[in-house]
Amino acid sequence: MWFLGSYFILTNLGVPVQQAWPDALAFTGVFLVILFILELVFGFYIPQGKNTWLLVVIPVLLSFIAVFAHKLIMKWVFGDQLDYLNVLDTGFYLRWAILAVPAVLIAIIALVVSKLEQQGESQKREAAISELAREAELMQIRQQLQPHFLFNSLNSISALVVAKPQKAREMVLQLSDFLRGTIRKDHQEWVVLEEELNYLRMYLDIERVRFGHRLQVKINVTEEVKSVRLPQLLIQPLLENAIKHGLYGLTGEVEIKLEAFTETNYVYIKVQNPFDPESAVSSGAGFGLNSVKRRLELLFGRTDLLSSVAKEGEFLVTLKIPQIK
Known part of the structure; x- marks a missing residue:
């Protein structure tokens, strides 16, 4: 396109064909050289801040050098063609402008x-950092869950050691089995509900070792x-929260209900337990x-996937889990 445009302009100015096409070819050549140099220069260095003036100066300077080199070459080739040489002299600044504008x-x-x-x-780095922070926080939360449960269990074992050593031994074995299974699968983020x-x-x-017959849990989960x-x-x-709310502050047997079902693209899990409104333990989510x-x-x-409500001595927690296809 650059060659055809140059050729068309020259022929309209009266330059003979035998001189117009070599001129247009040479002008196209210097244009391509400028493109190559600009790519090299700005590929390694992009002016910033106060140096942005170089975005204009460098292309203009290169365009001047290129037009001057083109003029010398064409004078050397057509040194005896006075009319053509006159066109080169009079059109020098026009060529410079034509070359400088696209270069800038x-x-x-x-x-x-x-x-x-x-x-x-920058956005990729921020996204990567955000993802790393998210994964780190998720890992921290998962690692906090077991020690939190573990400390409660160890306290219970400590209380049972003297009064009921057989129960304490039973609880240690059950705790060992539980931790062995969960720690081995810590790397898995998603599991099936049955597991x-x-x-x-x-x-x-x-927990039944701690609370005996007082703890009753009814699980209602369909096969599908x-x-x-x-x-x-x-x-x-x-469940741990339900046991904490349900068995502290109440006497006698306490029934905790666990229900799971699907609806549209969600799995709903509901955990319900009785609680004493007067008990200090029941205050706060924990x-x-x-x-x-x-x-x-x-x-x-999302922040709308977990909800809880306390009404008429019953505490209900509803969990919604989106199903990823």
């Missing part, structure tokens, strides 16, 4: 492209729901619910 535009485009690339790289229920039953066996997937150890803090809520926020970027 190319330099500006190079700056814009560089800025966009830097912005893209999660198996660990919940192990956890409840440990058992195959759905959910983040590992997401329900255990809810570590369990807060950890689950934060974990859901990190996994799904």
